Amino acid sequence: GDSVTQMEGPVTLSEEAFLTINCTYTATGYPSLFWYVQYPGEGLQLLLKATKADDKGSNKGFEATYRKETTSFHLEKGSVQVSDSAVYFCALSDSYYGNNRLAFGKGNQVVVIP
């Protein structure tokens, strides 16, 4: 079935550092890809999305490019702030099966140190 794999373990980095969180996927059809962010004590919020190959999603300084050849959707930010500390989830929605259920990755805790 459809699945999403995120890199293992939390990510700790200093303010203004470059952030990359890896996400790869397996899907049967032509999925849409998403990144969600969860701040402490809150629900998940849509951060960005891309709906077809080579599309780039962007929001709040974060970017991710839909790479069909490598089945990847890595999240990047050039200069992180303490306020970016959160859990980040990669997800896909595959219309092949006639529904739009999302498959989520396990999430990555990001801690930004001042």
Place this chain on the structure above:
Amino acid sequence: NAGVTQTPKFRVLKTGQSMTLLCAQDMNHEYMYWYRQDPGMGLRLIHYSVGEGTTAKGEVPDGYNVSRLKKQNFLLGLESAAPSQTSVYFCASSPWRPDYGYTFGSGTRLTVV
């Protein structure tokens, strides 16, 4: 515009008690979902609904029941709570379009003692 509203936000139950979690959305979305989130386990789908009057099982449905009598509401019931159901529960909704993604509620933190 409220989006997805979950009530209550916190609850402590004794083992064997029952309760209902309410999810309400005001976006006229067709699909609604209940997830639980546990440390190290990510999000796990409990039940979902593709329209008013319909429900279906997700990955971890045992011990839970759901109902969707109105399009805007999706109820999650625990008939006899167990400590293993201590978790944070999230409701989400989405339109029929697969490229739209989900809108999540802010969660219900449930502790069963």
